[in-house]
Amino acid sequence: MTFRIHAALTAALLASVATPAGAEQVFNRIASFPVANNLPAGKDKLTTTSAEIVTASEDGNTLIYSDSPLGAIGFIDITDPRVPKALGALSFDGEPTSVASVGSKVLAAVNTSESKAKPSGMLAVVDLATKKVDLTCDLGGQPDSVAVSKDKTFAAIAIENERDEDVNDGAIPQMPAGDLVIVSLKDGIADCASIKHVALTGIAEVAPEDPEPEFVAINDAGEIAVTLQENNHIAIVDGKTAKVVGHFSAGKADLDGIDNKTDGQLSFTGKAEGVVREPDAIKWLDNNRLVVANEGDWKGGSRSFTIFDRTGKVLYESGASLEREIARIGHFPEPRAKSKGIEPEGMEFATFNGQNYVFILSERASVVGVYKDTGAEPQLTQILPSGVSPEGAVAIPGRNLFVTANEVDLGEDGLARSHVMIYELAEGEPNYPMLVSNDVDGKVLGWGALSGLVGDAEKDGILHAVSDSVYGMQPSIFTIDTTKKPAEITGVVRVTRNGQAAQKLDIEGIALDGKGGFWLASEGDSAKLVGHGLYNVNAKGEIKAEIGLPAELLAGETRFGFEGVTTIGSGDDLTLWMAIQREWKDDPKGTVKLVSYKPKTKEWGAVRYPIEKADAGWVGLSEITAHGDHVYLIERDNQIGDNAKLKKLYRVAIADLKPGKLGGELPLVKKEEVHDFIPDLKSATNGYVVDKLEGFTFDKSGKAFAVTDNDGVDDSSGETLFFPVELKVTN
Secondary structure: OOHOOOOOOOHHHHHHHHHOOOOOOEEEEEEEEEHHOOOOOOOOOOOOOOOOOEEEEOOOOOEEEEEEOOOEEEEHHHHOOOOOEEEEOOOOOOOEEEEEEEEOOOOOOOOEEEOOOOOOOOEEEEEEOOEEEEEEEOOOOEEEEEEOOOOEEEEEEOOOOOOOOHHHOOOOOOOOOOOOEEEEEEOEEEEEEEEEEEEOOOOOOOOOOOOOOOEEEEEOOOEEEEEOOOOOEEEEEOOOOOOEEEEEEOOOEEEEEOOOOOOOOOOOOEEEEEEEEOOEEEEEEEOEEEEEEEEOOOOOOOEEEEEEEEEOOOEOOOOOHHHHHHHHOOOOOOOOEEEEEEEEEEEEEEEEEEEEEEEEEEOOOEEEEEEEEOOOEEEEEEEOOOOOOEEEEEEEHHOOEEEEEEEEOOOHHHOOOOOEEEEEEEEEOOOOOOEEEOOEOEEEOOOOEEEEEEEEOOOOOEEEEEEEEOOOOOOOEEEOOOOOOOEEEEEEEEEEEOOOEEEOEEEEEEEEEEOOOOEEOOOHHHHHEEEEEEEEEEOOOOOEEEOOOOOHOOOOOOOOOOOEEEOOOHHHOOEEEEEEOOOOOOOOOOEEEEEEEEEEOOEEEEOOOOOOOOOOOEEEEEEEEEOOEEEEOOOOOOOHHHHHOEEEEEEEEEHHOOOOOOOOOOOEOOOEEEEEOOOHHOOOOOOOOOOEEEEEEOOOOOOEEEEEEOOOOOOOOOOOOEEEOEEEEEE
């Protein structure tokens, strides 16, 4: 099953090569909207915001999302979906958990609980035109999901009354029990007097006295499917009679070929048997089939999604297949390996141009798996990049649009804000992923956190890349074939010391050694006992020489060390040049060192390089590579999104690299700007500008390439941008 899915996805990714342009419709991201743009006037710009559940107005021109941290629902004008505009936010005395559009109104489920032991909530009816609350209904508990029937005559609300993870180690039962609320609608207005509470106690095998409903969906017949996540159960309720007409356990899944150890490496050889699914989102595929995303919460999480019939018979189980495909595009969240892996959580189902699609949102990998519903085994056709932790999604088939709401806001840490992202289905080529890995010896080759590039000495279009300390127990050199689209990682060499994975390395740069091997530069961080240094490895990745920095250089060290290495000359005249990322203690303000080392004579030296001034945060070097008569350097700030101002390529004439003696007066070199990467980073996939542009090199033919570091999907969307660079300069 995994092989067939992988083959189908690969075929889809390469469709532009195999078939004429325009033969296939694909989803591509066309816009990203930071929800902080909807902060009320006077609010601190770093106020935490979140886009969790998202819905769309009936005309498809307005998006509405729940923002629990802000205590509001936000509005976005997508009349032009490529240029979404802020329409502001409506605040509540409570935390909105879900939204659903109906007619000219929006239903907002709002948690007003005093505590988890005393849950409460309301359903607010909001007028879209005025953005004011028409009325509210008391729900009698903490709501978690709301859905509207196809005929718009009623709404269903899951009342979770969620458990407190700090009580009894989070074990259930924890009273009061949750239930399901059904409320009648007329012209989008809720009739509070019509509210019916549907008891869901006594049906689950797990804590039957304490059902915890999570997500609701309604089919064409007006039947409500509801997941009881911690209870690992699914119930079906007749929306008209408010009676439970069916229920079944979500059961367990066996997993094979997974990475279930958080150990600083990627190895998809593990197994897990009898994992309870604990589903979150649920959708009807038709009136007989249900699909659930098995996020897990308490004890489970099978990293999968499952299709059931209405009696509970398993029609399809994805197992580890999606997780393995995610690993092949560099998005596997290794810090979550020992827990629940990619955590499929949100979901959407819609019909576009006669084709049914299921969208599976991976919370931890920050991607969306796009599947065609075939009526049998679904076909994975794309994996879309999303913001950090996609929580909700809405399809707008009438406009060929798909939207995700990404909940995590890392603004206080200078990282990504919460975003709403917009995709369009149209003829063309997928613009993501830009880099995929082939299996090696039948095993998934996971990768990520690429930090340095070098061109192969013999073959045009072939590069080598290294990963950094994110995978500190598995330092690696990857081979990339750039002639494929997307580019392919075709193999890997593991860096070893005495036959074991070389530890205490933070590889940030790579250069050819002229003997079939490589020079590697490790950034170092003395506080973590990772030394600054150079390493010479052979073609098998075996470390043959380790070169520490001299005392004269280390006297001024900080943790921001070597970020790149390149070579000039050959044989006895070979000189290594390394770029130090930021100012060290002995550097005049506004300068950093380019450090030289001659392996033959063991002679060290350096020049000073003038660094740009940061508008915010800091500016540093991220790469150095020699080509022709110059060395090329990436100079960047550490800002993302609209705050990113500097992601540029500069060059220095090799003739000017005349190193001075360490500890003495160092010459200052002149630099020349040759490329601005920000337009590339903005247009590559229409996401926000990412922070870490870290790799740049030329292949044997002189073609230039750049790559971003995805931080191993830790506090990051996990996106790796790998692209050719058109330079308008000559040597």
